[in-house]
Amino acid sequence: MQPEFIVSLDLGTTKVAAAVGEFSDGGMKITGAASLPSDGVKKGMVVDMEAAAACVGMALEKAGRMADVEIQGVCAGFSGPEVRSINSRGVISLPDGRLEVTAADVRKVIDSAGNVVLPGDMEIVDTAVLDFTVDKNRGIKDPVGMAGSRLGVEVHLVTAQAAGVENFVRMLEKIGVDALNLVFQPLACAHSVLTREDMESGCLLIDIGGGITDFALFHGGCVRASGVIPVGGANISRDLAIGLRIPESAAEEIKLRYGLALESLAGEDETVMLPGAHGNSGGEVRKKIIAAIIEPRCEEIFSMIKSSVSATDWFKSIGAGVVLTGGGSRIMGMKSVASQVFGLPARKGTPDGLGGIPGITADESWSAAVGLLLFESDRFGRLERLKSPGRPLGWMFDRLRRIASLFL
Numbered sequence: 001m002q003p004e005f006i007v008s009l010d011l012g013t014t015k016v017a018a019a020v021g022e023f024s025d026g027g028m029k030i031t032g033a034a035s036l037p038s039d040g041v042k043k044g045m046v047v048d049m050e051a052a053a054a055c056v057g058m059a060l061e062k063a064g065r066m067a068d069v070e071i072q073g074v075c076a077g078f079s080g081p082e083v084r085s086i087n088s089r090g091v092i093s094l095p096d097g098r099l100e101v102t103a104a105d106v107r108k109v110i111d112s113a114g115n116v117v118l119p120g121d122m123e124i125v126d127t128a129v130l131d132f133t134v135d136k137n138r139g140i141k142d143p144v145g146m147a148g149s150r151l152g153v154e155v156h157l158v159t160a161q162a163a164g165v166e167n168f169v170r171m172l173e174k175i176g177v178d179a180l181n182l183v184f185q186p187l188a189c190a191h192s193v194l195t196r197e198d199m200e201s202g203c204l205l206i207d208i209g210g211g212i213t214d215f216a217l218f219h220g221g222c223v224r225a226s227g228v229i230p231v232g233g234a235n236i237s238r239d240l241a242i243g244l245r246i247p248e249s250a251a252e253e254i255k256l257r258y259g260l261a262l263e264s265l266a267g268e269d270e271t272v273m274l275p276g277a278h279g280n281s282g283g284e285v286r287k288k289i290i291a292a293i294i295e296p297r298c299e300e301i302f303s304m305i306k307s308s309v310s311a312t313d314w315f316k317s318i319g320a321g322v323v324l325t326g327g328g329s330r331i332m333g334m335k336s337v338a339s340q341v342f343g344l345p346a347r348k349g350t351p352d353g354l355g356g357i358p359g360i361t362a363d364e365s366w367s368a369a370v371g372l373l374l375f376e377s378d379r380f381g382r383l384e385r386l387k388s389p390g391r392p393l394g395w396m397f398d399r400l401r402r403i404a405s406l407f408l
Contacts, residue, residue, distance in 0.1 A: 005067070008372030009074040010185075011056060011168075013041050013211030013234060015327065017366060018059040018074070020067035021354065021373035028377055029356035032067025034059045035365070043211040043230055044079040044185075046167045049174065057175040073178035075376040077368045078125060078168060079185040079214050081230040082161045087130070088113045091152040101134060101143045105151050113155040125165055126158035126184045130222040141221075156223050158184040183375055185209075185368055186216035186226055191378065192371035193325050193349030194218065201319030204342070205349070206305060207367065208328030210234045215305045219314040229304045233328030236297050243293040244285060250275040260291035261298045261333035291333075298334060302341035321345035327365035 006028070010017040020032035036059050040051030064071040090113030094105060109132075114124055132140040133152035143151060169179045189207045190199070202219040209232045216226040236259070240251035258272045266287035274285050309315045321344045324334055329348060338346040351361050351370035360366045 005069055006373050006376050007071050007074045008369045009076040010368040011041060012038055012209045013043060014038060016055050016059045017369040018063040019369040019373055020063050020069060030354050031356055032063040033357050033360060034062035043081050045164050046171050049171045053171050053174040073180040075181045075372050076179050077185040077188050077372055078182045079212055079228055080160060080164055081228055083228045085156060085158045085226045088116050088157055089154050094149050099147045101146050101151055103144055109151050109153045113153050118159055121161055122159045123162040124157050125160045125182050128156040128223050130154040130156055183372060186214040187223060188371035188375050189325055189367045191374040192351035192367050193323060198320040202317055203320035204322045206324050207326040208232060209326050213301050217309050217314055224314040225309055225312055227308050231301050236294055239293050239297050244274060246274055258287060258290055259294055259331040261294055261331045261337045263288055263291040263295055265333050266291045298337045299341060302338050306342055318344060323347060323349040325349040325364045325367040329364050
């Protein structure tokens with residue numbers, strides 16, 4: 001069978017990552033990937049269309065060349081400080097004389113749940129189905145074929161500023177690429193770093209990026225709450241630049257090489273040499289000072305998230321703890337700070353579920369790009385089952401041909 005492809009795009013404040021997933025012989029593997037410094041993006045939003053298009057185009061071209069494909073469309077992650085999420089319910093009555101739920105009924109009730117009143121500048125960008133109700137039977141995952149007279153659904157709606165979404169789409173159009181699907185960043189990450197058991201027993205996923213931090217709370221196999229805080233790894237670098245009086249580029253290097261999220265992890269006599277301007281030495285500094293600058297910002301990030309989720313019943317019954325991912329989670333001691341703030345066990349989450357290119361599955365910064373590939377392949381499978389249960393892959397591959405085509 002001729003291979004088919006899915007392409008993911010993770011455009012962040014500090015990094016743009018693109019990955020190509022190839023379907024062949026019933027499985028998928030990564031055959032192309034590229035990561036470059038991003039430009040024209042601030043806190044997850046496109047602020048300079050030309051600059052953003054240039055860096056995205058370079059990343060997609062490099063990933064496409066590695067995979068030997070020409071990229072035409074992408075499944076892209078999105079986020080931003082104005083992203084908001086809500087849970088909504090919808091219900092429909094089945095036509096008189098018919099007591100069996102069909103795929104058309106499922107699509108109709110999901111649409112009804114999305115009929116919510118939003119501010120004029122906001123729009124629904126992502127919809128996650130939580131569960132269905134057939135008559136008085138709750139907690140149903142797939143109602144098609146079940147008997148009943150009323151069908152209900154609860155969905156998790158992610159909304160974003162319409163202008164921000166439009167700017168992202170137009171940026172891609174500048175390089176001749178279609179945005180075939182937009183997925184809220186932490187929902188994509190969940191597909192690559194969480195297990196089914198994590199989602200069932202309850203966990204809080206935190207994706208620490210450069211300019212922002214996304215989070216999603218899962219329980220019973222579904223996302224129950226999600227959001228964004230406007231603080232990320234770049235804030236830690238700026239804190240170091242100010243506190244140590246060094247350039248931000250030097251502060252970023254210090255953070256990555258010597259950063260500690262807990263002051264108690266630094267030895268009393270440990271020192272590091274600071275890079276100065278124009279390559280000159282900036283003198284020595286104790287690692288305890290570096291950690292003392294970083295620790296309060298890490299506590300702030302987790303405290304802001306806790307204030308958003310701690311009042312929910314789902315948070316009170318979390319069984320799998322906190323999972324940290326994203327490039328900002330690499331700082332040593334970050335797990336300990338998270339555990340202290342939330343009062344829960346915390347661990348790192350790295351992308352899993354796909355092979356192909358060594359190194360990606362051990363790197364937290366690739367969680368979103370890999371998760372987008374897995375999310376999109378799962379979504380195609382779900383849509384195909386709703387559309388035509390007898391053809392599990394045909395319609396999916398018709399759709400995939402819009403994403404990438406083999407070089408001739």
